[in-house]
Amino acid sequence: MQTIAVLTSGGDAPGMNAAIRSVVRYGVHKELKVLGIRQGYEGLLNAEIEEMNLSSVADIIHRGGTKLRSARSERFKTPEGLRKALNVINIFNIDGLVVIGGDGSFRGxxxxxxxxxxxxxxxxxxxxxxxxxxxxxxxxxxxxxALDAIGKIRDTSTSHGRANIIEVMGRDCGDLALHAGLAGGAESIIVPEIPFDVDRVCNKLLQGRNRGKLHSLIVLAEGAGNAIDLGKQIQEKTGIETRATILGHIQRGGTPTAKDRVMASQMGAKAVELLLEGKESVAVGMRGTKVISMPIKEALALENEMEKETYDLADILSK
Known part of the structure; x- marks a missing residue:
């Protein structure tokens, strides 16, 4: 193992820069040549590759987005694209690759x-x-x-006595809605994993209004429904003025938290160690405070499960 490369693929996420920085600097520490591949797998096909050093990743740990930029590549999924990728890897003498991304990136x-x-x-x-x-x-x-947005929406919701629906990202997984909704004190949290009853949502709003609550907050994962349509249903059923706010890509940006920076740094170093140990097709993750690793195939085979106890707790505390 003399030369390794790193790329970011798919949707960007705060903390990716901290991971890139860790891979580069830990790799240099281990006397490896480290290459950066721009634009994900699409950049790999186009040989958008440059050598990186300590200065290449200076002043990025606190920045959102990804220094290497990201893209989705349909070409890479074809037999011809794969052959081209392997050819580029061979030309640049890449002995190991670190891929930072989601499930699609892992499959690649x-x-x-x-x-x-x-x-x-x-x-x-x-x-x-x-x-x-x-x-x-x-x-x-x-x-x-999302929590910052919920706090600001609560202010204006209270001023006008409205109900507000905050739609967050989460096409198939409701973790973002669940954690933001619990921390933000939402009356209802709607996620893809658990069917919801609009009448039950309305009843909770009316119960809160009868207790003298001046505002009502609902957090909706994008994969569980449409915030605007749901708002219309709630207003028709309850008579409460209801507004919808779709946070969208604002959730992808911003300065990463300390937790994300530390975790990304730990994972990046672990990735380099695994390559030096001769490991292949391995996913790095976190369990508690420990960095763990397992075969990518096994990692992708596991089904994501909703934190039902946390969901039930949020429901109890919102009454």
């Missing part, structure tokens, strides 16, 4: 590994939808971004 890493390229995957996604790890890089920052 697994394919490369099956074709002779040792790969290590770092979980970079705000959705926290990889079941093998308790936390993914960017999740904690996204929760805090």
């Amino acid at each position: 890493a697994q394919v490369l590994s099956e074709n002779g390229v040792p790969t290590v995957g770092l979980p970079g996604t705000i959705d926290n939808d990889l079941a093998y790890t308790e936390y993914t890089i960017g999740f904690d920052t996204a929760v805090n971004t």
Whole structure:
């Protein structure tokens, strides 16, 4: 193992820069040549590759987004694209690759590994939808971004006596909605994993109004419904003026939290160690405060489960 490379793929997540910095600086510490691949797998196909050093990653640990930029690549998924990727890897004498991204990025890493390229995957996604790890890089920052928005919406909601629906990201996984909703004191949290009854949501709003509450907050994961349509239903059923706010891509940006920076740094160093140990097709994650690793194939096979106890707690505390 003399030369390793690192890329970021798919949706960006706060903390990716901290992971890149860790891979580069720890790799240099281990006397490795470290290459940065721009624009994810698409950049790999286009040979958008440059050597990185200590200065390349200076002053990025606190920055959101990804210095290497990111993209999705349909070409990489084709046999021709894979052949081209392997050819580029061979030309640049890349002995090992660190891939930072979500499940799609991990599948790409697994394919490369099956074709002779040792790969290590770092979980970079705000959705926290990889079941093998308790936390993914960017999740904690996204929760805090959503929580900040919830606090501001509560202020204006109280002033006008409205109900407000805050739609957060989470197509298939409701972790972001659950954690932000619990921390933000939402009356109802709606997630893809658990069916919801709009009448029950309305009853909770009316009960709160009868207790003298001046505002009502509902946090909705994007995969569980449409905030605007739900708002119309609630207003028609309750007579309470209801507004919808879709946070969108604001959740992807911003300065990463200390938790995301530390976790990403630990994972980046672990990825380099695993490559030096000769490991192939491995996913790095967190369990408690410990960095763990397991085969990517096994990691992707695990089904993500909703934190039912936390969901039930949020429901009890919101009454």
